[in-house]
Amino acid sequence: MRPLLLPLPGNEALAADLASRLGAESGILTVHRFPDGESHVRLESPVAGRPVVLVCALDRPDDRLLPLVFAAATARELGATAVGLVCPYLGYMRQDARFQSGEAVTSAIFARLLDPWIDWLITVDPHLHRRRSLAEIYAVPATVLHAAPAIADWIRAAVPAPLLVGPDEESGQWVSAVAAAAEAPCLVLEKTRHGDRSVEVSVPAVERWRDRTPVLVDDIVSTARTMIETVGHLRRAGLAAPVCVGVHAVFAGHAWRDLQAAGAGRIVTCNTIAHPSNAIDLAPLLADAVRARLPVPATGRS
Known part of the structure; x- marks a missing residue:
């Protein structure tokens, strides 16, 4: 089955562009906030038996991480063959060391929160000031692209x-x-x-x-x-x-x-x-990286 690209809110244009370049389907994922601030996430497109690619930039990550995790976990529960993440901006990369006593090294903690729910990660120029590679903190295979x-x-x-x-x-x-x-x-x-x-x-x-x-x-x-x-x-x-x-x-x-x-x-x-x-526009660069991660090469405009 064709790969399915699901954008988190705010990522629809990039996801549609990637889907067109890959010959993939651009699906629908909705996120609703309840009055108490909790998130309601629904995958509007069927995912069973197909690879799913979530598209989500993680700026303002405190608001975006939980809907992303909920979406990835749900895709797995509903039978997706794999769940990848195109995350052009990867948040929580700056606090990569304990500069003062008692500080949380949030880059590593954030990675452990995200790792269990995805099979691979593609990002652009993460802040690796004191890290040699994402492999130091992320367990899943990660592709780092350069702008x-x-x-x-x-x-x-x-x-x-x-x-x-x-x-x-x-x-x-x-x-x-x-x-x-x-x-x-x-x-x-x-x-x-x-x-x-x-x-x-x-x-x-x-x-x-x-x-x-x-x-x-x-x-x-x-x-x-x-x-x-x-x-x-x-x-x-x-x-x-x-x-x-x-x-x-x-x-x-x-x-x-x-x-x-x-x-x-x-x-x-x-x-x-x-x-x-x-x-x-980095969509051509991202599309090539996604194509390399998909189990069956997709075709489409390049």
Whole structure:
């Protein structure tokens, strides 16, 4: 039987695109919240005897994990031959060590909560700052995809004379990979974080780059404070309004609006999290990875 793709709420467009590329069926899964906050989950499409692929970005994971687990467990109970998860953004990856006594290492705990209900996992650029691979915390087979080539393609096509700028040391891996693929120079700035919403960024002399368009590249844009601070420094240095590129459009609170107001020339993200800033499509990359996980190769447009 054809594979069935079931999107959790907010992931319908990506799931439909993947289903079309794979020659799979795009199914329906509904989630209803009771007045007391509990979740009611229903698989509207039959799953017995077929592989099921759940599609769910795990930004705001406290609200999304339980419906996802309920959906995966129900698919198993109703006879799905396998349950895979396409999770373009994988939450709870930052707390990967115990920095202070008594802290929960939530990345590992979160993995143990999700592991029992899925057979495989596909994600994009998880935050592996202190981990070498997802295999250190996830027991299921995991495919990690990288957005850098797609971002580089977009920059080459859309940005004249780009100068890649990494807002902090952690973004250095993104900047170097994207810059190499885009055949553009790059700078990596230094960041000092004073709190969740207080960041100081130091910018080297950039006067010699005045004829180029700065492109800030980061993996996760959450509060956007780092990018906002960097945009201000670059504008004060006399550079053009920077293009801000992020892999994952978390945009907590008013972050997107604040970044726009800071003077960014354009804000662009990949479609790992549905957001109006999405301009870089990773569906072809995800579809290839899903196809490799399906028990019988699916056919469809590529």
